[in-house]
Amino acid sequence: MQPGKEKIFMKNGQLCEDIRDYKDRWKDANVIEFIQEPGQIVFVPSMWHHQVHNIEDAISINHNVINACNVDLIIELMRTRLVDVYREIEDVRSILSCEEFEEKCQLILNADIRINFSLFQRFLNMVIDERAIDAVKCWVCAQHTCIFECKKDDRCIERIRSCLKKSCKCDKHTALCENCDIFVKSFELTCAIHAKFLLDSDKYR
Ligand SMILES: [Zn+2]
Ligand SMILES: [Zn+2]
Ligand SMILES: [Zn+2]
Ligand SMILES: [Zn+2]
Incomplete structure (x- = not known):
């Protein structure tokens, strides 16, 4: 449901x-x-x-899949679980260097949810490399700087939907028409770039 x-x-x-x-x-x-x-x-x-x-x-x-629709939720999940990991092995923090501690935490995070910050970074880079071709432009919203904010705004979702409807030429013989294909790629590119931005802002906190 x-x-x-x-x-x-x-x-x-x-x-x-x-x-x-x-x-x-x-x-x-x-x-x-x-x-x-x-x-x-x-x-x-x-x-x-x-x-x-x-x-x-x-x-x-x-x-479980990561796609443009849930990439922001994955970041949220990684953040909360990392805090749990920090708390869980807090007692060994003093015997490890800062880098070692961070490394161990990332290792445990990966064992826990099968993803961590560096793996996720690699995944996002791959998506960005693959989608960043001439025809594919990032989705830009006049109201929000972040696509993940658009997700929470019904008017933005409606705008995206109507934009997609207008250009769609899908028929039952093709899985995805050329315009929808480009739309999906630009949506994925936009989400990947914003996700990378969120991750980077975590790193230099
Ligand atoms: Zn299930
Ligand atoms: Zn953003
Ligand atoms: Zn918006
Ligand atoms: Zn279409």
Whole structure:
């Protein structure tokens, strides 16, 4: 279900274990229900609450993805978890040099969430290198200097949507038309550049 809709299934700040027990609330929450058939992949967008119920024996293979839509959330996650790591190994800080301590923390962060600042930096550089071609221009907003602010503004989202609609020439034979392809690339480039900027500002804090 869409982000926030899970509140409908909460009681005392606790999410109910099985939403099938509350079918009467499904309509309010716009719950999407489906059966995943053999050979099918399910893409769950960031922050969409989901429940999986195996109706027969099954093996689940999951991958988490970073894309332009959740890159800012990943930075937030890395920041909070790094603070946890700092706190957790605070007692050895005095026997290590500053660099050593930082290095150890990054190592633990990677073991914890499978990403750390340097890996993330490399990933962003790769995205920027690949997307920064002539046809691809950064998305510019008159109101916000940061694309992650636009994400929180309904008018900005509507502006992006209508801009995309106007130029779209997609048909059912092509996955993505030329204009949409360029749009996606510029959106990804913009988000990657802003994410890099956020990371750099962390480094020189
Ligand atoms: Zn899941
Ligand atoms: Zn920014
Ligand atoms: Zn904006
Ligand atoms: Zn299109």
